[in-house]
Amino acid sequence: MIKIKLSVDEIVMILKNLEINSLTQILKYTDSIRQKNCEIDYFIEQCSNEVCPDCKQVCCINRHGIDGYHDIIFKLITGIVPITADLMINYDAPCQYLSEKGCILKRYDRPYRCTWFFCSETLRYFESGNQRKYRDMTTKIAEIGQLRIVVEEQLILSVVKS
Numbered sequence: 001m002i003k004i005k006l007s008v009d010e011i012v013m014i015l016k017n018l019e020i021n022s023l024t025q026i027l028k029y030t031d032s033i034r035q036k037n038c039e040i041d042y043f044i045e046q047c048s049n050e051v052c053p054d055c056k057q058v059c060c061i062n063r064h065g066i067d068g069y070h071d072i073i074f075k076l077i078t079g080i081v082p083i084t085a086d087l088m089i090n091y092d093a094p095c096q097y098l099s100e101k102g103c104i105l106k107r108y109d110r111p112y113r114c115t116w117f118f119c120s121e122t123l124r125y126f127e128s129g130n131q132r133k134y135r136d137m138t139t140k141i142a143e144i145g146q147l148r149i150v151v152e153e154q155l156i157l158s159v160v161k162s
């Protein structure tokens with residue numbers, strides 16, 4: 001794994017000067033990430049709809065709903081405007097994207113941690129349900145994580161090669 005941490009400005013500059021072949025390759029990976037997100041969404045939503053309404057300690061608080069470094073980089077690459085966060089908000093208050101019907105953001109637009117985090121209640125739900133679907137979901141989440149790393153590596157390699 002390549003360990004170079006680019007700044008947001010550097011990423012923007014690289015994207016502006018990217019060769020068409022490199023860009024095409026990177027967009028192929030991001031399409032795959034989008035597809036996998038869509039495929040797991042229904043299964044996770046089913047669980048949230050069952051388990052979350054009775055929750056006494058909702059995990060969707062502001063500190064979890066703010067994009068991390070890799071989320072920002074990924075969103076710059078894919079053309080999604082990174083989530084703008086009011087840094088003066090109360091980090092422990094309910095997430096600004098949480099509505100009565102759950103998260104208002106599409107799964108693809110949420111910070112990555114919002115997709116891979118499962119509390120003990122949700123894990124219990126999954127473990128007592130359809131195991132094939134559960135395995136498929138965890139595999140896809142791992143693949144999404146891996147593909148995000150590959151996308152960043154491709155970006156760095158395209159600069160090194162030029």
Ligand code: SF4
Binds near residue numbers: 059119122
């Ligand atoms: S995922 Fe777990 S902790 Fe978060 S709201 Fe649902 S039940 Fe509560």
Ligand code: SF4
Binds near residue numbers: 097
């Ligand atoms: S899933 Fe949505 S509402 Fe929950 S923490 Fe993430 S961004 Fe906020």
